[in-house]
Amino acid sequence: MKIKQLDVAVIGGGTAGLAAYRAAKEATDSVAIIEGGPFGTTCARVGCMPSKLLIAAAENAHQYDKSAAFGVHLGKPEINGKEVMKRVRDERDRFVGFVLESVDGIPESDKIQGYAKFIDSNTLQVGDDLQIQAKRIVIATGSRPSWPAPWNDLGDRLVVNDDVFNWDDLPESVAVFGPGVIGLELGQALHRLGVKVLMFGVGGQVGPLTDPDVMAYAYKTFADEFYLDADAKVSTVRREGDKVYIQYTDKQGVEQEALVDYLVAATGRRPNVDKIGLDQLDIQLDEKGVPLADKYTMQTSIANIFIAGDSSNQIPLLHEAADQGKIAGHNAGVFPDIRAGLRRTPIAAVFSDPQIAMIGESYREIEKRLGSCGCFTTGEVSFENQGRSRVMLINKGLLKVYGENGTGRFLGAEMTGPNAEHLAHLLAWAHQSKMTVAQMLDMPFYHPVIEEGVRTALRDLNSKLHLGPEMTQMCMECGPGC
Ligand SMILES: Cc1cc2nc3c(=O)[nH]c(=O)nc-3n(C[C@H](O)[C@H](O)[C@H](O)COP(=O)(O)OP(=O)(O)OC[C@H]3O[C@@H](n4cnc5c(N)ncnc54)[C@H](O)[C@@H]3O)c2cc1C
Ligand SMILES: NC(=O)c1ccc[n+]([C@@H]2O[C@H](COP(=O)([O-])OP(=O)(O)OC[C@H]3O[C@@H](n4cnc5c(N)ncnc54)[C@H](O)[C@@H]3O)[C@@H](O)[C@H]2O)c1
Numbered sequence: 001m002k003i004k005q006l007d008v009a010v011i012g013g014g015t016a017g018l019a020a021y022r023a024a025k026e027a028t029d030s031v032a033i034i035e036g037g038p039f040g041t042t043c044a045r046v047g048c049m050p051s052k053l054l055i056a057a058a059e060n061a062h063q064y065d066k067s068a069a070f071g072v073h074l075g076k077p078e079i080n081g082k083e084v085m086k087r088v089r090d091e092r093d094r095f096v097g098f099v100l101e102s103v104d105g106i107p108e109s110d111k112i113q114g115y116a117k118f119i120d121s122n123t124l125q126v127g128d129d130l131q132i133q134a135k136r137i138v139i140a141t142g143s144r145p146s147w148p149a150p151w152n153d154l155g156d157r158l159v160v161n162d163d164v165f166n167w168d169d170l171p172e173s174v175a176v177f178g179p180g181v182i183g184l185e186l187g188q189a190l191h192r193l194g195v196k197v198l199m200f201g202v203g204g205q206v207g208p209l210t211d212p213d214v215m216a217y218a219y220k221t222f223a224d225e226f227y228l229d230a231d232a233k234v235s236t237v238r239r240e241g242d243k244v245y246i247q248y249t250d251k252q253g254v255e256q257e258a259l260v261d262y263l264v265a266a267t268g269r270r271p272n273v274d275k276i277g278l279d280q281l282d283i284q285l286d287e288k289g290v291p292l293a294d295k296y297t298m299q300t301s302i303a304n305i306f307i308a309g310d311s312s313n314q315i316p317l318l319h320e321a322a323d324q325g326k327i328a329g330h331n332a333g334v335f336p337d338i339r340a341g342l343r344r345t346p347i348a349a350v351f352s353d354p355q356i357a358m359i360g361e362s363y364r365e366i367e368k369r370l371g372s373c374g375c376f377t378t379g380e381v382s383f384e385n386q387g388r389s390r391v392m393l394i395n396k397g398l399l400k401v402y403g404e405n406g407t408g409r410f411l412g413a414e415m416t417g418p419n420a421e422h423l424a425h426l427l428a429w430a431h432q433s434k435m436t437v438a439q440m441l442d443m444p445f446y447h448p449v450i451e452e453g454v455r456t457a458l459r460d461l462n463s464k465l466h467l468g469p470e471m472t473q474m475c476m477e478c479g480p481g482c
Pocket of ligand 2: 148177178179180181182183185200201202203205206207208266267268269315316317348349350351
């Protein structure tokens with residue numbers, strides 16, 4: 001058995017692991033990163049980037065549906081599935097290439113290929129013939145898709161996001177299970193690219209939303225475009241030849257049968273911490289078996305072990321993985337003199353159409369914290385009559401903004417609607433700056449822009465907080481349709 005001594009060992013060479021490696025390296029030269037699979041990151045290989053590439057193709061195909069309303073008749077698009085998937089794969093490979101270039105810049109002696117498992121809180125077994133003795137360890141092992149075990153009988157007809165981005169061609173039909181973030185993004189994109197899509201959820205949940213009004217709006221909008229039952233009653237799922245047979249009761253209560261090419265499982269992801277030997281450690285775990293960690297230091301209940309990224313089960317998003325990795329790596333490097341790192345205002349965007357965004361505290365969190373004392377108020381705007389959105393024919397959406405009674409502090413927002421990815425940044429920056437609703441309204445707003453919709457929601461909120469004047473409907477002082 002080969003023994004390697006290190007100050008810091010980072011398990012996992014994804015976004016969080018690479019950030020942790022770099023941060024730890026600033027404090028000590030004795031750092032290594034252990035990767036069990038290929039380098040390249042989930043984001044670039046099978047996550048953020050290929051999903052946005054597929055969506056970009058779908059948005060282009062969708063222009064055809066929209067243009068006639070402007071009097072512009074483009075003709076029915078011919079969608080070449082092979083070309084669509086080739087661009088997705090080629091561009092995906094470019095993004096992976098950029099990551100690999102940066103990994104190439106890491107000295108070979110700092111990179112260890114193999115799957116790591118804890119033997120004790122300072123020792124890792126990597127493969128059969130290497131043991132690493134590390135003073136500090138960062139767990140950055142990411143997450144993987146999870147699905148109900150009986151679906152394994154579908155064999156290669158059961159696919160997850162990783163498989164979709166490797167397709168050579170588009171299939172004719174799919175059933176997407178899980179109208180969460182991945183399900184909505186992939187399912188709607190496939191639908192717009194001409195694939196027949198059935199989408200099934202459980203319990204009525206749509207996307208990551210927690211505000212019931214915004215969720216109901218989003219549900220109706222997506223269900224108007226393709227078959228979506230967010231609280232589906234599916235009685236049979238089985239393989240039939242090269243197809244998947246599905247029996248379900250539709251939203252009208254009628255028994256239906258469908259044969260589709262694939263079942264796309266988008267039923268959530270689980271942190272990769274179940275096979276890394278945590279049972280060898282006396283470490284505190286949450287109800288899902290994930291090590292508990294301080295959100296500001298990323299330190300677990302074992303002082304020399306840190307965790308970052310999707311494996312921490314905190315906020316499974318790319319920028320959070322990078323931030324957490326930096327914090328965990330820095331603290332592993334300077335241990336025991338650890339520091340609280342910067343945690344930014346939460347921001348999340350779903351790249352569906354209309355997009356979905358959440359900023360700051362969610363409605364559910366605010367309701368739990370302030371609901372019983374009646375200490376918060378909600379303002380809202382519908383984008384249906386919002387001027388700029390109507391001009392562009394993207395006038396679908398609802399934005400709800402939440403403010404604290406008395407102080408007028410902006411607490412958070414949930415929305416589905418046009419340009420949500422951009423509006424979310426405005427709102428998140430205001431939230432992180434701890435602005436009040438009145439201060440946000442002091443900021444400039446151009447005309448005619450979609451941001452004027454945000455101003456309407458903030459005015460509504462300020463008025464309901466009894467901090468601003470009554471709302472004037474159809475006010476003309478800032479231009480038509482503001
Ligand atoms: C389809 C999809 C779309 C997404 N879109 C977005 C988006 O638009 N915006 C956004 O912010 N986020 C998005 N995400 C989420 C984002 O991709 C993740 O939050 C982020 O990539 C997590 O990074 P990570 O470093 O924690 O994990 P990873 O990048 O997965 O890295 C973990 C690494 O650890 C390795 N590993 C695991 N176990 C071991 C072990 N025992 N030993 C050694 N190595 C090990 C793995 O091989 C892997 O390389 C998306 C995710 C998916 C799946
Ligand atoms: N745009 C983005 O930022 C982006 C895009 C994709 C993924 N992500 C990240 O990846 C994470 C995982 O995404 P996800 O979509 O897999 O998880 P998710 O938790 O967002 O959605 C899973 C959905 O599946 C449903 N579900 C669970 N079991 C089911 C079953 N048996 N049948 C039908 N539906 C079922 C759940 O109710 C939920 O709606 C997200 O939380 C997000 O952090 C982010």
